[in-house]
Amino acid sequence: MTETKTTPFRIVCYKFKQRKTALAAGIFIVLLALVAVFAPVIAPYDPYATDYGLSMLPPSAQHWAGTDLYGRDILSRIIYGARISLAVGLTSVLVGALAGVALGLISGFFGGFLDGLIMRTSDVLFAFPGILLAIAIVAILGPGLVNVVVAVSVFSMPTFARIVRGSTLALKESLYVRAARSIGASRKRIMFVHIMPGTLSGVIVYFTMRIGTSIITAASLSFLGLGAQPPTPEWGAMLAESRDYIGVADHMTIFPGIAIFLTVLFFNLFGDGLRAALDPKLK
Amino acid sequence: MLRYFFKRCAAIVPVLVVVSVLACGFVRLLPGDPARMMAGPDADAATIEMLRAQLGLDRSLPVQYVTYMGNVLRGDLGRSLKTKLPVFQEISLRYFPTMILAVAGMAWSVLFGVFFGAVAAIYNGRWQDYTAMLISVSGISLPQFWLGLLAIQLFAVYLGWLPVAGFTGRWSELVLPSFTLGATVAAIMARFTLSAFLDVLNEEYISTARAKGVPERRVMWKHAFRNALIPVVTMAGLQFGFLLGGSVVVETVFAWPGLGRFMIEAVAVRDYPVLQALLLLYSFHFVFINLLVDMVYALINPEIRFE
Numbered sequence: 152m153t154e155t156k157t158t159p160f161r162i163v164c165y166k167f168k169q170r171k172t173a174l175a176a177g178i179f180i181v182l183l184a185l186v187a188v189f190a191p192v193i194a195p196y197d198p199y200a201t202d203y204g205l206s207m208l209p210p211s212a213q214h215w216a217g218t219d220l221y222g223r224d225i226l227s228r229i230i231y232g233a234r235i236s237l238a239v240g241l242t243s244v245l246v247g248a249l250a251g252v253a254l255g256l257i258s259g260f261f262g263g264f265l266d267g268l269i270m271r272t273s274d275v276l277f278a279f280p281g282i283l284l285a286i287a288i289v290a291i292l293g294p295g296l297v298n299v300v301v302a303v304s305v306f307s308m309p310t311f312a313r314i315v316r317g318s319t320l321a322l323k324e325s326l327y328v329r330a331a332r333s334i335g336a337s338r339k340r341i342m343f344v345h346i347m348p349g350t351l352s353g354v355i356v357y358f359t360m361r362i363g364t365s366i367i368t369a370a371s372l373s374f375l376g377l378g379a380q381p382p383t384p385e386w387g388a389m390l391a392e393s394r395d396y397i398g399v400a401d402h403m404t405i406f407p408g409i410a411i412f413l414t415v416l417f418f419n420l421f422g423d424g425l426r427a428a429l430d431p432k433l434k
Numbered sequence: 435m436l437r438y439f440f441k442r443c444a445a446i447v448p449v450l451v452v453v454s455v456l457a458c459g460f461v462r463l464l465p466g467d468p469a470r471m472m473a474g475p476d477a478d479a480a481t482i483e484m485l486r487a488q489l490g491l492d493r494s495l496p497v498q499y500v501t502y503m504g505n506v507l508r509g510d511l512g513r514s515l516k517t518k519l520p521v522f523q524e525i526s527l528r529y530f531p532t533m534i535l536a537v538a539g540m541a542w543s544v545l546f547g548v549f550f551g552a553v554a555a556i557y558n559g560r561w562q563d564y565t566a567m568l569i570s571v572s573g574i575s576l577p578q579f580w581l582g583l584l585a586i587q588l589f590a591v592y593l594g595w596l597p598v599a600g601f602t603g604r605w606s607e608l609v610l611p612s613f614t615l616g617a618t619v620a621a622i623m624a625r626f627t628l629s630a631f632l633d634v635l636n637e638e639y640i641s642t643a644r645a646k647g648v649p650e651r652r653v654m655w656k657h658a659f660r661n662a663l664i665p666v667v668t669m670a671g672l673q674f675g676f677l678l679g680g681s682v683v684v685e686t687v688f689a690w691p692g693l694g695r696f697m698i699e700a701v702a703v704r705d706y707p708v709l710q711a712l713l714l715l716y717s718f719h720f721v722f723i724n725l726l727v728d729m730v731y732a733l734i735n736p737e738i739r740f741e
Contacts, residue, residue: 271452274449275453279453279717279720281679282682283678286697286698287713290709291460363574367575371683374577374579374683375698376702387577387579397591398587398591398592401587404583404587408577408584415577419571
């Protein structure tokens, strides 16, 4: 008999490591985060520096991803863009998750009128297709990155609330929660110490899956002119600028798109791996 | 069944009311005085006052709501601030292009999604499975506007096979936009088909069929595939709303004369009567599609309606 303890956390880590793609995705995400943090050191040029003499040059040794209409280095803009996309993706999901978890807990734990109110409100939010809701919110608040974060958070919220409500309802009736209640644990303690941790595995999985969607939505809104405004080096906004030069300067379309695609792809693969690791039903 | 039908219909009424109140009160949520904002910076007091009365902003919210919804029921959605034409007319011009785009996108996504999902399930654990699922996860990660731009680049600009953008009623113009629109949903459908298919393959009647010597091909297509399709059909219905939302982006890429692009134009110039009407229209569609899907599901699966 070996003495190593098999904690649930270790099992999850082990299962996760078995999925090679998910592990690779995790490494890519860490690298991307480093690129974002050290953008000023890594980027070869100033992302805002214009030079009309260098307008729309194809990729070369000096400019690996070519230059855009204003002669700005596209690679540098993509590197700085990583900051925006990661920040927008993470913050909007985080805000949506915090609010959603709180609402889901309240809804599932207290039931009754509050539950009805919260769930009907989320029904209403579900009645608008995600991006349309975001567009409506931006129409009210005005274009801009911060408002995009607000919009994307709002439409992530109801799903988190539903996930947490579902597991809260199940956990509320579980034996250990009843036991806690019978020894006189306060409501607050039962909610936060006994129930909330149990709901988190579902939340974590959805959280990672949602980051990819949020990055795409935020980039879409910027592409539509509702998010980041020029000259901000945002990937979606860069693609919007490239639209008129298809067939003239294809590199302007290709590279920012690859950046979005790979980032979202790796977040999705990472989320898939996490789900596989955290779901006891899957081997 | 009839009881279930009425119960579900009754359940959507409050949702519809709240959605319409939101779409209506939307103008009220704007910072500042909406009438002044709509009138523009150099409008005089009389114009602003007239606009306010025209929009019903001088009355209380409930009155405003009842008036607006009353008008909506009579087909009067107000006038566009930009073109001065009735919103109803503007919307009816663009309704068909958006719907045909969404329906065509749905057709692609069911076709490809079910195909890739079925391949992954039949070859579960082999390279065909991994390839199909890699394509699927890539499809989910592709931003539609980028896919659209790439498609234009390749098929319209370089190969010249299909038109670049716009819609004048020719089928060839529908190919690229609908394909782009359907790609994400196709990827979602593929994953869903895979899991539905695998669930069915675990059923006892599949083992029974195999045990009594039914050829494997027949087991797959006749016994498994047909049953796996039931949840897939439901999923397809639910994704239709997603397609309607996606049409906003795709229509902008392809300069498609539909509701989605109209909405973006309306946001840009703050054309609130148009936005109100479009929000109402989109969300009502969404709610009714979900209702329809529930009904179909209840028809197929009796367990639901006796719950």
